[in-house]
Amino acid sequence: MSMFLSLKSAIEAKLTIAGIAHLTESERISLSDSCGRILAEDIISKENIPGFSRSVVDGYAILSTDSVGAGESIPAILKFKGRVEMGTISDAEIKSGTCIYVPTGGNVPNGADAVAMIEYCEQIGEEVLVYRPLASGENIVFADEDFAEGKKVMDAGTLLRPQECGVLAALGFESINVLKKPVIGIISTGNELVEISEKPCFGKVRDVNTTLCSAFVRIKGCNPKIYGIISDEKTALESVIIKAAEECDAILISGGSSKDERDNTSMIIENLGRLLIHGISISPGKPTIIGEVYDKPVIGLPGHPSSAYVILSVIVSELLSAMQGQKNNFNTIKAKLSENVPSAEGREDYVRVLLSDGFAKPLYSKSGLLNTLTNSNAVIRIPAGSEGLEAGDEVEAILW
Amino acid sequence: MSMFLSLKSAIEAKLTIAGIAHLTESERISLSDSCGRILAEDIISKENIPGFSRSVVDGYAILSTDSVGAGESIPAILKFKGRVEMGTISDAEIKSGTCIYVPTGGNVPNGADAVAMIEYCEQIGEEVLVYRPLASGENIVFADEDFAEGKKVMDAGTLLRPQECGVLAALGFESINVLKKPVIGIISTGNELVEISEKPCFGKVRDVNTTLCSAFVRIKGCNPKIYGIISDEKTALESVIIKAAEECDAILISGGSSKDERDNTSMIIENLGRLLIHGISISPGKPTIIGEVYDKPVIGLPGHPSSAYVILSVIVSELLSAMQGQKNNFNTIKAKLSENVPSAEGREDYVRVLLSDGFAKPLYSKSGLLNTLTNSNAVIRIPAGSEGLEAGDEVEAILW
Numbered sequence: 001m002s003m004f005l006s007l008k009s010a011i012e013a014k015l016t017i018a019g020i021a022h023l024t025e026s027e028r029i030s031l032s033d034s035c036g037r038i039l040a041e042d043i044i045s046k047e048n049i050p051g052f053s054r055s056v057v058d059g060y061a062i063l064s065t066d067s068v069g070a071g072e073s074i075p076a077i078l079k080f081k082g083r084v085e086m087g088t089i090s091d092a093e094i095k096s097g098t099c100i101y102v103p104t105g106g107n108v109p110n111g112a113d114a115v116a117m118i119e120y121c122e123q124i125g126e127e128v129l130v131y132r133p134l135a136s137g138e139n140i141v142f143a144d145e146d147f148a149e150g151k152k153v154m155d156a157g158t159l160l161r162p163q164e165c166g167v168l169a170a171l172g173f174e175s176i177n178v179l180k181k182p183v184i185g186i187i188s189t190g191n192e193l194v195e196i197s198e199k200p201c202f203g204k205v206r207d208v209n210t211t212l213c214s215a216f217v218r219i220k221g222c223n224p225k226i227y228g229i230i231s232d233e234k235t236a237l238e239s240v241i242i243k244a245a246e247e248c249d250a251i252l253i254s255g256g257s258s259k260d261e262r263d264n265t266s267m268i269i270e271n272l273g274r275l276l277i278h279g280i281s282i283s284p285g286k287p288t289i290i291g292e293v294y295d296k297p298v299i300g301l302p303g304h305p306s307s308a309y310v311i312l313s314v315i316v317s318e319l320l321s322a323m324q325g326q327k328n329n330f331n332t333i334k335a336k337l338s339e340n341v342p343s344a345e346g347r348e349d350y351v352r353v354l355l356s357d358g359f360a361k362p363l364y365s366k367s368g369l370l371n372t373l374t375n376s377n378a379v380i381r382i383p384a385g386s387e388g389l390e391a392g393d394e395v396e397a398i399l400w
Numbered sequence: 401m402s403m404f405l406s407l408k409s410a411i412e413a414k415l416t417i418a419g420i421a422h423l424t425e426s427e428r429i430s431l432s433d434s435c436g437r438i439l440a441e442d443i444i445s446k447e448n449i450p451g452f453s454r455s456v457v458d459g460y461a462i463l464s465t466d467s468v469g470a471g472e473s474i475p476a477i478l479k480f481k482g483r484v485e486m487g488t489i490s491d492a493e494i495k496s497g498t499c500i501y502v503p504t505g506g507n508v509p510n511g512a513d514a515v516a517m518i519e520y521c522e523q524i525g526e527e528v529l530v531y532r533p534l535a536s537g538e539n540i541v542f543a544d545e546d547f548a549e550g551k552k553v554m555d556a557g558t559l560l561r562p563q564e565c566g567v568l569a570a571l572g573f574e575s576i577n578v579l580k581k582p583v584i585g586i587i588s589t590g591n592e593l594v595e596i597s598e599k600p601c602f603g604k605v606r607d608v609n610t611t612l613c614s615a616f617v618r619i620k621g622c623n624p625k626i627y628g629i630i631s632d633e634k635t636a637l638e639s640v641i642i643k644a645a646e647e648c649d650a651i652l653i654s655g656g657s658s659k660d661e662r663d664n665t666s667m668i669i670e671n672l673g674r675l676l677i678h679g680i681s682i683s684p685g686k687p688t689i690i691g692e693v694y695d696k697p698v699i700g701l702p703g704h705p706s707s708a709y710v711i712l713s714v715i716v717s718e719l720l721s722a723m724q725g726q727k728n729n730f731n732t733i734k735a736k737l738s739e740n741v742p743s744a745e746g747r748e749d750y751v752r753v754l755l756s757d758g759f760a761k762p763l764y765s766k767s768g769l770l771n772t773l774t775n776s777n778a779v780i781r782i783p784a785g786s787e788g789l790e791a792g793d794e795v796e797a798i799l800w
Contacts, residue, residue, distance in 0.1 A: 193487075205570070370567050
């Protein structure tokens with residue numbers, strides 16, 4: 001009496017997805033738009049950075065050998081020979097027994113091999129007293145010490161955080177090659193669905209999944225392309241799937257909350273391309289479909305938004321990461337279970353939880369409710385081989 | 401010989417920021433643009449959700465009393481009275497001894513108080529065999545069970561994740577009031593700075609902080625407004641600070657990496673408004689300035705990008721969160737230190753680390769290098785009262 005010919009494990013589902021995900025193409029964009037994007041090229045430094053010997057403190061450029069034995073009671077006494085101005089190059093040469101003031105970031109003049117911080121110096125007229133010994137190289141960054149010319153600085157596939165953007169600015173990259181944002185087609189099916197703007201008459205509900213899926217793919221670095229509510233009628237659904245497969249890099253079809261509707265979606269995928277998985281041993285989210293149409297991955301999500309969101313977080317996120325050349329890095333946090341959680345052996349259970357003060361409190365509700373979506377802040381996975389977890393067990397919660 | 405009249409603790413700096421941060425105004429935007437934004441209104445449900453009795457399974461709507469005592473060997477036998485179609489309302493009434501097929505999400509007809517999953521039923525002609533007893537209410541979501549009319553669903557100040565957007569769709573909100581994105585003015589000062597497009601001549605470096613600060617405020621939900629490189633000359637800097645204070649909600653001034661430049665910035669702030677903090681006992685980042693110009697918060701960041709980034713992550717993030725009515729939720733992960741980390745008592749030390757396999761490896765480098773920015777994936781805090789941490793100590797790493 002099983003609904004499905006053969007349920008696949010969550011691991012099989014993830015492997016299947018890895019097999020059908022194609023990396024998107026690259027595009028050249030301005031550095032100022034690049035935060036959050038993924039590098040499509042290796043970055044090689046075209047020059048030495050900082051490019052000249054730079055002081056990292058405000059202080060006096062000296063020969064370190066002049067400070068040997070210096071201390072609070074017996075300072076080294078050096079002749080003051082002037083100041084280096086910021087952003088200019090010093091043509092002075094430091095000789096033994098002399099020093100020059102250098103501001104933080106300023107050029108350390110030739111001859112000097114250390115900069116004594118002003119905190120440990122005292123200037124009296126034309127003499128500078130240095131109260132500490134310095135090692136050679138102290139407080140100086142050398143010309144190629146940060147990034148050397150010709151050296152690889154970042155690998156293709158790197159996610160560009162503000163830090164990477166900053167380094168690219170330092171290296172002089174005004175524009176860079178990044179992976180295009182995958183375009184994800186979003187289709188909602190179901191004869192019970194009405195637009196958000198409508199007041200549903202009896203028996204109908206508003207379309208939640210278009211909003212849910214669009215927002216989700218956007219936070220995962222993709223562009224949603226919305227096809228709206230498609231009636232659960234074979235010809236209509238088939239033609240919109242064809243259109244989406246032509247226009248998008250992957251397709252999410254949500255709904256088909258009943259068996260008939262799900263069968264419709266899976267049949268269309270099978271006719272147009274390949275149906276790879278029909279049912280995953282995962283709860284909630286069993287009726288998930290994975291296939292391909294015109295070489296584009298297609299994922300059929302459960303109709304109910306709170307089940308759909310588990311599949312978005314656990315399965316679809318794998319697809320979106322793979323299309324962007326990224327490992328799917330779940331944002332997880334360790335916590336202790338506040339109570340026992342039973343589970344059926346043989347399937348992966350995902351239980352919504354509310355994390356607070358280091359404890360994960362399971363939120364139980366009927367599968368048909370939306371409110372656990374907003375009440376929960378994470379989900380925990382109970383492996384397929386387990387019959388459940390006990391209060392006090394440490395769990396890894398996926399923040400969502 | 402201290403550079404500063406009085407260093408303030410990191411806690412004082414955060415309290416000062418809380419005192420000068422103003423919440424931004426609200427604006428009405430489309431729900432489809434709302435993910436990542438912050439609610440500026442309480443959300444009250446205008447209707448009951450789902451609005452009608454809904455089945456959460458594919459199965460047969462029955463009177464639960466008809467299933468009392470049912471089991472594998474002695475099924476309850478009920479008369480099949482037809483099917484409820486999705487999105488339609490059933491005018492049938494279930495009487496004792498009868499049942500009607502309802503798809504997941506379909507309306508449960510009057511009279512029925514439970515839905516038997518098809519997995520536990522068998523239909524033979526006009527009779528349905530039910531192999532399990534059902535409790536009253538089983539597999540049904542009642543009309544107001546998810547969200548009841550007039551009930552508060554979300555509080556003003558809630559960050560809208562995809563989940564909240566989905567629930568707002570279910571409730572029929574096509575547009576909502578959210579807080580405006582704060583506009584953050586970004587100013588880089590320093591005579592040694594050149595544009596990214598330029599090849600710096602000897603003694604100069606490219607402006608990294610404009611890119612770094614812009615990308616950072618963007619990932620924190622704000623809009624950067626870039627004023628570019630301003631020469632470290634009092635009149636020029638003063639007039640751009642006045643302009644930014646008129647046009648923005650807060651200002652970040654980076655640079656002034658040398659003492660003279662920092663003094664310039666702090667003097668201008670003092671003349672135009674209030675200088676609240678000049679120097680924080682935090683490393684790196686000691687020369688941080690906090691003040692107000694025309695009632696707008698102004699933060700002066702250290703000139704060196706890798707120091708500036710610590711202050712962005714630890715101090716500026718507090719300001720941006722407070723302006724958006726949010727608590728600053730650091731994204732942290734627990735890890736064990738891979739080696740001893742010394743620290744000076746009396747100041748908070750922030751040490752960049754590379755997290756992997758549960759260990760945090762401290763990355764030491766001269767303060768003048770950029771490469772720890774991209775090599776590190778987190779930063780650990782060593783409290784002001786500590787002289788350091790030991791290998792194996794558990795630390796909380798702020799992911800960045």
